[in-house]
Amino acid sequence: MSPTNAVTRLAAEVGEAAGTPVELERPSDAAHGDYATNIALRLAPQRRQSPRDLAQELADVVSQSPRVERAEVAGPGFLNLWVAREWYRDALAEILAAGSDYGAGWAAPRERFQVEAVSANPTGPITVASARNGAYGDSVARLLSFAGHHVELEYYYNDSGAQMELFRESIEAVRRGEELPEDGYQGDYVRELAALDKDPVPRMLEQIEASLERFRIHFDSWALQSELQRRLPEILPKLDTYEQDGAVWARSSDYGDEDDRVLLRSEGGRPTYRAADVVYLRDKLERGFDHALYVLGADHHGTRNWYAAVARMLGYDPDRVEVLLYQLVHLTRGGEQTKMSKRRGDVVFLDEFVDEVGVDAARWYLVSRGHDQTIEIDVDLAREKSEKNPVYYVQYAHARIAGILRNIEGAEPTADPPGELAREERDLVKRLAEFPGVVAEATERRAPHALPNYAIRVADDFHRFYHHHRVIDEGEAQPFRLGLVVATKAVIARGLDLIGVEAPDRM
């Protein structure tokens, strides 16, 4: 399922001629037309026809369409299309009618998604590494929601594991003026929490929530490991388990995981985090979510198959569980790599990073790389680089349009071109018409980094248009150009919103 729009409707016309669905692409070389398809090359073998002959037959049919200016056969059998003025008018009219909803609501069926993201232990402030988790997970959530799904974002935190004990012990040690436990938590924030003379965990959680809200990530709910763990006795019998060496194991290797996993430790029968995972997953699916998405750093990729195995063991369709992995953030200082460790206090916190570069540049930066790509951040260069961050290039396009609109308040936009379109106008309309396809693909591939890359292209086409053509006082061209920039503004604003970046009216 993907949204219908001017491009897919044109593809459908070609598809009708070909008798099979057709996808159109925009050739990088303008000499290859506005749109092109390789359908003749794919169909030729089964039709026992030469690709070029087949392409020519399609060209003859398709060129009859009022939306097609001309159609040509090129190379081994590509079909290149030049679209007509009518197509541009249709495409722009559709965007103006939809406004900020352009590209929205295409999902069918509409389902309920839970996205669990960040979920860092409250043993310290949110780091830049966790911020990537949040930026990625939140953007995926925004995309799913924009598609028409019901989406809730949840933060799951561990308040009872070994790391938390070590954290509390570290605080206590500082309070008593004793030496830190082995591998204990260090850093300024530990001393500050120790000075408060209160339970450090609620304080830490408040700070985490505040940092994430500032980063424009709002969590709908917060889940607590200790609470979920209490329901373990009720869930445990539903699992395929066995005892060995005094511990209780899940037979997860029979359900698609690499190994069996310990649920209850031999020492005192204390539950592992995986025991809580089982309760939590069941809770998610029983709460009425069709899909449970886990956003995990690559350092957790070993647990990738664990969640699906648990779903199988509990009798759920494992396809309802999805693990979204992203690669880690590496920090360097003046070329030297620093390890991100909260325990050693050797770490860059999100708040510091945002103080340096701002929310917009930070979110853009963390989500504009593919999630399978390791991110390198040179902390010393972060600020300097932020001034050259492409996010400003995109935002500037939006601000320029806002400036135009301020100067001609009340003027009526139209999608109807007064005459032949200029090259910059055609390029911009075609670019905007890509938006629904970009959004749909980004959503289905869980790949929000397509948005910033696309937004740069839009800004590119806009800035070029802006440089070559005026909007205001251009006589009969004004209403159409106004429509063009109004549509551009809507697409840029939405594209940025989907990755949590603001679209300012002035810069």
Place this chain on the structure above:
RNA sequence: GCGCCCGUAGCUCAGUGGAAGAGCGGCGGCCUUCUAAGCCGUUGGUCGGAGGUUCGAAUCCUCCCGGGCGCACCA
């Protein structure tokens, strides 16, 4: 040793079977005109390597090299 991810321009990275790209950097131009955080030109790549599949491979398969991350009764 096993598993996952990555290797594309000087740097940071897009591009998941169709005709090699962007930003930054470098060099040279453009502001009495809706915002110069902009525009135009130019510089730049044996797509890590070798085989294979295909009419066609940066993209799919195999092997090799290099880097990252894992392989807990931590999370």
